[in-house]
Amino acid sequence: AQSVAxxxxxxxxxxGNPLTVKCTYSVSGNPYLFWYVQYPNRGxxxxxxxxxxxNLVKGSYGFEAEFNKSQTSFHLKKPSALVSDSALYFCAxxxxxxxxxxxxxxxxxxxxxx
Amino acid sequence: DTxxxxxxxxxxxxRGQNVTFRCDPISEHNRLYWYRQTLGQGPEFLTxxxxxxxxxxxxxxxxxxxxxxxxxxFSTLEIQRTEQGDSAMYLCASSDLSLNYGYTFxxxxxxxxx
Numbered sequence: 461a462q463s464v465a466x467x468x469x470x471x472x473x474x475x476g477n478p479l480t481v482k483c484t485y486s487v488s489g490n491p492y493l494f495w496y497v498q499y500p501n502r503g504x505x506x507x508x509x510x511x512x513x514x515n516l517v518k519g520s521y522g523f524e525a526e527f528n529k530s531q532t533s534f535h536l537k538k539p540s541a542l543v544s545d546s547a548l549y550f551c552a553x554x555x556x557x558x559x560x561x562x563x564x565x566x567x568x569x570x571x572x573x574x
Numbered sequence: 575d576t577x578x579x580x581x582x583x584x585x586x587x588x589r590g591q592n593v594t595f596r597c598d599p600i601s602e603h604n605r606l607y608w609y610r611q612t613l614g615q616g617p618e619f620l621t622x623x624x625x626x627x628x629x630x631x632x633x634x635x636x637x638x639x640x641x642x643x644x645x646x647x648f649s650t651l652e653i654q655r656t657e658q659g660d661s662a663m664y665l666c667a668s669s670d671l672s673l674n675y676g677y678t679f680x681x682x683x684x685x686x687x688x
Contacts, residue, residue: 492673494676496676496679501583501681501682501684502681502682503578503580503665503667503679503680503681503682504617504665504667504677504679505679506675506676506677506678509674509675509676511674550616550617552616552676554673558630559673560605560607560622560624560629560630560669560673561619561622561630562619562673562676562677563619564616564617564618565616566614566615566616567614567615567616
């Protein structure tokens with residue numbers, strides 16, 4: 461079965477500093493990987509995806525993610541964090557066998573202090 | 575508004591009562607999903623429709639849960655004889671067949687069983 465792990469429950473950074481949210485995956489075959497963001501009492505919003513191609517993927521709101529096959533990682537990054545980036549971030553992987561299904565990590569709470 | 579709509583946003587019910595939630599997906603999307611999210615966890619898959627056909631139900635869905643998508647458009651999720659353990663955020667999402675852009679989520683229905 462496919463799965464993703466987000467090893468950090470919380471990430472705290474100062475505004476203007478780089479932000480990294482970690483994700484590792486376990487999947488047989490080529491992974492389809494996604495990042496979503498969730499603000500309080502809202503649904504999840506799509507940030508970016510990796511399916512194939514360049515290992516560095518650019519997404520919404522200045523976020524990017526680096527796919528690393530040898531380390532089975534898909535870390536989310538932002539060069540300069542904003543207070544408004546404070547939210548809950550989820551990594552997800554598409555199931556290989558049941559290709560309609562996404563499996564989500566437990567989430568990482570990001571707090572950006574002014 | 576071309577997003578995914580869910581109604582109601584919040585529902586408080588007494589234990590033992592029945593509740594029904596509605597989801598209106600993006601009209602062009604064939605696939606519709608229900609997920610459940612509890613505090614501190616990522617979304618967990620409940621069920622999936624392709625057009626009007628319900629193609630998978632998670633083992634998380636007890637017999638008290640039923641979902642329909644009668645005309646391949648909106649969907650309803652009903653919980654009978656609610657229990658306190660049913661308290662969660664219920665998320666609806668839709669996608670096209672490729673899933674290349676992941677899911678588009680609604681804002682969710684937060685259920686509180688008292």
